[in-house]
Amino acid sequence: MAFSPSHIIxxxxxxxxDVWGTQALRLQHTLAQSDxxxxxxxxxxxxxxPREAYHVNYSQKTPGNPPKRREGQIKDLSGAEVLEVVRNGNIWVNLTAPAKTDPAYGALLDSLYSEFEGRIPGFKSYKRNLTxxxxxxxxxxxxxSDVPGQSLWQVRGTKKVYVYPAQAPFISQPALEKLILGQLRETDMPFEQWFDDFAQVYDLEAGQMLHWPLNGPHRVVNHGMLNVSFTTEHWTDELRKHYAVNYANGVLRxxxxxxxxxxxxxxLSYLSKLGLAGAxxxxxxxxxxKKVYTVDFEVDPTNPEGIRDIPAFTFEK
Known part of the structure; x- marks a missing residue:
């Protein structure tokens, strides 16, 4: 299956x-009907x-910020069966490396960033990924919150996206350092319900994408239908500088x-921290x-929520 590059935005x-990377930006795209x-x-x-290139998660449906998510596995089911469970259940599947699995998704990723680099003076990206x-x-x-530069592309369905300021108290400097050092899971960021008073809220529809400032906290609530979206992440020289400084600050703290x-x-302060981070x-x-994941359920078409408890085991990634 090939992807034919065209005008995407x-x-x-x-x-x-002028506001790319400093303000939340919602744009229209042409991928909603893509094969x-x-x-x-x-x-x-x-x-x-392959197993190492997906996550399947479950969490109870509760108002506001949901409880901690559970990690699962797909076993003895076809892709079509999994898709049907997602359509009717309470799970989400993250395919973390589709560009490696099928070159067509790599071509899409390259086309997206080629278009942005052609439109934003000085924007040069690398270490890109699509999930x-x-x-x-x-x-x-x-x-x-995510560590690299991040965008969310809605392809099917509608979801509500809350985007919070990329500054304290919504993301503290120590929390960001722990996130970068791998001492804090991205979904374990401290949250208070009153943060919503300061969020920019978007009903992101099929054919729209959203880009927000580096490390900007966010959360998502699907509307009442199957949702298909993808995220893109990237690095630039400027983003790597922020990463190095926060990495070094975390070590010093x-x-x-x-x-x-x-x-x-x-x-000089930056240069010394750059050296420390590298060393x-x-x-x-x-x-x-490496992150350790505890798997305690399997995707199960016979259960209304789409999961079946299994004895827990762990894997690293």
């Missing part, structure tokens, strides 16, 4: 380049996806107990470890 205005996201294509992709999200009606994704830590990305990251002192 349909409502771009030149001044959007890459049809039932047949998604079923085939699920069939092809496909297939989720049940009314599913909620917990308040969280953990090892030396320092609390007043600047986040400058230039000057620690590529040494046995690196605090980052």
């Amino acid at each position: 349909s409502d771009w205005k030149d001044y959007y380049a 890459l996201f049809s039932d047949a294509a998604l079923s085939r992709l699920i069939d092809m996806t 496909i999200l297939i989720s049940s009606p009314n599913v909620s994704v917990k308040y969280h 953990n090892k030396l107990g320092l609390t007043k830590l600047a986040q400058n990305t230039s000057g 620690v990251k590529f040494s046995p002192l690196n605090p980052q470890r």
Whole structure:
């Protein structure tokens, strides 16, 4: 299945380049009818996806920020059967490396970033990734923040997206450092219900995408239908500078107990932190470890919520 590159963003205005990465930006795109996201294509992709390249999650449906999600597995089911469980149950499937599974999704990813790089002066991205999200009606994704630059592309269905300011108290400096060091799961970010008073709220419809500032916290609530979307993530030289500074600050906070830590990305302070981050990251002192996931359910078409409890086991990723 090939992807034919074309004009993907349909409502771009030149001044959007001036606010890219600093303001939340909702744009129209042309992928809602793409064959890459049809039932047949998604079923085939699920069939092809190896265990290390997907997550399947469940959490109870509750008002507001949902409780901690559970990790599951897909076993002895076809992609079409999994898709039907998602349509009628209470789960979501994340395909984390479709570009490696099927080159057509890699071509799509390259086309997206080529278009943005052609429209935003000085924007050069690398280490890009695309993750496909297939989720049940009314599913909620917990308040969280991502480390790389991030966008959400809605292809099928509608979801409500809450985007919060990328600053304290919505994301504290220590929490961001722990997130970067792998000491805090992205969905374990501290959340207070009153944060919603300061959120930008979007009903993201099929054919729309949303980009927000680096590390901007957000949460998602599906409307009452199957949702298909994908996220894109990327790095730039500027984003790597922020990463290095926060990585070094986390090391200094953990090892030396320092609390007043600047986040400058230039000057002598930045250069010294860049050196520290490099020295620690590529040494046995690196605090980052592989994530450990506890699997305690299987996708089950016979259960109304689509899951069946199993004895728990763990895997690393």
